[in-house]
Amino acid sequence: MESKTTRIKSINASVYGVSGSIAAAFIACSISIISIGILTAIRHTFPFNDWLVSHILLGQYGGIFLYSHLIWIVSWILLYFQLKKRITFGNIRHWVISFIGSILATTLIMMYVLNWMGVFALFIPR
Amino acid sequence: MYLINDTYYRTKFFLTFVLIGIFFTSVGIIFIGQILGKQIEGIMLIHDFYIILALITGSIFIGLLYFANIEYQKKDAVLLAKISTLTALISVFIIEITGTIGYIEYRSPDVDSAKSKIKQIFPLAHSPMFETMEYAGLIGTMWTGLITYITWYFKEKIFINNVLKNALIVLTFLAIVYALFISFMGIVPTKIASVQG
Numbered sequence: 560m561e562s563k564t565t566r567i568k569s570i571n572a573s574v575y576g577v578s579g580s581i582a583a584a585f586i587a588c589s590i591s592i593i594s595i596g597i598l599t600a601i602r603h604t605f606p607f608n609d610w611l612v613s614h615i616l617l618g619q620y621g622g623i624f625l626y627s628h629l630i631w632i633v634s635w636i637l638l639y640f641q642l643k644k645r646i647t648f649g650n651i652r653h654w655v656i657s658f659i660g661s662i663l664a665t666t667l668i669m670m671y672v673l674n675w676m677g678v679f680a681l682f683i684p685r
Numbered sequence: 686m687y688l689i690n691d692t693y694y695r696t697k698f699f700l701t702f703v704l705i706g707i708f709f710t711s712v713g714i715i716f717i718g719q720i721l722g723k724q725i726e727g728i729m730l731i732h733d734f735y736i737i738l739a740l741i742t743g744s745i746f747i748g749l750l751y752f753a754n755i756e757y758q759k760k761d762a763v764l765l766a767k768i769s770t771l772t773a774l775i776s777v778f779i780i781e782i783t784g785t786i787g788y789i790e791y792r793s794p795d796v797d798s799a800k801s802k803i804k805q806i807f808p809l810a811h812s813p814m815f816e817t818m819e820y821a822g823l824i825g826t827m828w829t830g831l832i833t834y835i836t837w838y839f840k841e842k843i844f845i846n847n848v849l850k851n852a853l854i855v856l857t858f859l860a861i862v863y864a865l866f867i868s869f870m871g872i873v874p875t876k877i878a879s880v881q882g
Contacts, residue, residue: 584834588827599820616789620819624785631827655852658831659859662824669820673813 576650579642585654586638589661591631596665598623600672696761700768707738707772725790729879732783736868739776739829742769743861746832750854755844763841770833777825788819802878810874818870821863828860 601607602619611622642648670676711731718727746769753762791799803811835853836843843849 581835581838584831588831591827592824595820595823616792617785618792620788621785623820624781624823627823628826631830651848651852655856658856662828662859662863665824666821669817670813673816673820675813675817678809678813 576647577654579645579648580639581651582645582648582654583635583638583642585658587631587635589658590634591627592658592661592665594630595623595627596668598626600668696764700765704768704772710734725787728783728786732780732787735776735779735783736864739773739780739825740861740864742773742776743857743864745769746773746836747854747857747861750843750850750857753844755841759841759844762844766836766843767840770829770836774826774829774833777829781822781826784819784822791815799874799878803874806877810877814870815874818867818874821870822867825860825864825867828856828863832856832860 598607598611602611602623608619611619611626613621613625617624711734714730714734715727718724718730746766749762749766749769753765755762793800795801800811800815803815832853835849835856839846839849843853
């Protein structure tokens with residue numbers, strides 16, 4: 560029983576501070592998620608309105624799909640090789656909070672760009 | 686409370702059975718769509734089927750993290766966690782690909798296209814609702830990919846370490862809530878005019 564408790568405690572201590580490869584996964588995801596928000600915001604401005612059209616049938620959506628996934632994969636590979644030797648690089652709580660922060664930021668950018676404020680304004684009594 | 690079976694081989698058998706069932710259901714939907722000459726409807730049914738599957742596997746994963754008895758059923762729990770996260774990741778990829786195919790039909794310049802009808806009847810259903818679904822839906826791949834990577838990387842530690850377990854529960858729970866929110870953005874335009882071939 561005692562040896563099991565010691566083993567679990569040691570796992571707790573080692574997992575709380577995560578390795579570089581896990582940090583790389585979190586950072587790459589956050590970067591690509593933020594990029595979706597930014598690309599959505601600039602999709603109608605010149606020259607991005609042309610650059611983002613990867614296929615004529617998909618319009619700018621195709622470019623946002625393609626480039627956000629490319630950013631995710633490339634940044635993950637680069638960060639993985641940069642950080643894989645780090646035994647600890649931040650802790651899981653901080654990475655989860657920063658990841659949720661990136662989703663929140665992208666959602667707010669989208670809500671602003673896609674004119675959700677106009678929808679909310681309909682519910683404000685005059 | 687034991688959520689999973691007490692023998693590793695029985696768990697493997699049930700997982701194989703379920704995965705074969707998912708495969709044949711998908712093939713069956715496409716086959717029926719081809720026979721009836723309703724290819725795009727078949728693709729959109731696949732799209733809906735995998736949305737439900739991703740939500741179910743996410744819920745199973747949370748239940749597994751809460752209730753799995755890691756002391757006696759470590760192999761079963763780890764296997765089920767790995768397969769459920771991988772199933773969710775593959776589902777999200779299929780959702781995005783089928784959604785993109787549907788989007789091509791949706792944004793057709795024809796006067797009979799779903800986009801044209803929606804813009805005439807209720808413009809808000811196109812922008813912001815449908816556009817939010819399309820762009821925000823892209824986050825799903827990264828989100829599910831991250832949960833899958835953490836699960837496959839830490840294996841049994843996701844059940845032992847409480848910090849890690851809670852982090853995964855929070856990430857999965859928020860992913861399900863976000864997916865439901867995005868799905869609602871798609872339900873409203875579909876009720877007005879669905880994508881049809």
